[in-house]
């Protein structure tokens with residue numbers, strides 16, 4: 001049986017672990033720290049066979065060397081020679097088969113230029129369960145591991161790309177099936193939703209989500225994964241067509257007649273100061 005669990009790291013990172021409870025094979029996504037992963041694997045007596053990397057930031061890659069010294073794990077990641085320890089470089093359109101499941105590679109630059117995402121259309125559909133997480137959906141739901149590109153209720157900061165590039169990458173993710181579960185790498189959700197509400201105070205789906213995600217946090221549970229359908233209904237960075245949101249961006253920027261691209265650039269900048 002396949003299981004997905006979040007391994008908390010640093011203050012607010014999630015290192016996602018997918019493992020097979022019979023074969024004891026495991027993969028992790030973006031191990032920024034090794035120790036929490038080593039502890040987790042040991043507790044569950046798992047063997048780390050694969051590591052997936054989404055981008056080069058230290059809080060996603062710094063555990064690589066230590067994990068490779070403990071396990072003979074094969075490491076997959078973007079074509080960035082500055083990341084030490086990648087065995088297989090991936091590009092858009094590549095497909096890899098791990099733990100009897102397939103992962104399609106999407107290039108989603110903007111937060112960084114090297115950023116990729118891993119989309120599994122049918123993650124070992126026969127028997128997947130999630131633990132420690134509520135509302136994680138049906139076994140055969142598609143799933144995407146998207147690092148710091150699309151967050152629950154928000155999106156990553158622009159460190160290396162530009163707004164148009166990030167917006168295009170988010171649009172690519174938004175075209176995945178609406179039932180896709182979104183596994184991002186940080187627990188930023190409540191702060192993201194507070195910003196979203198400032199932009200779209202009349203969005204009732206957003207109000208419902210804030211209540212639901214607040215009670216998850218109060219119970220000590222992750223708000224991740226979310227679903228793409230929920231993101232489309234509530235995430236301002238996927239909603240630059242919303243008249244209310246455009247009005248908010250126009251008021252903030254003192255400009256009028258903003259198109260979708262302008263609106264995205266304004267709110268991405270606004271979020272940095274919110």
Ligand SMILES: [Zn+2]
Pocket residue numbers: 055057111148
């Ligand atoms: Zn990052």
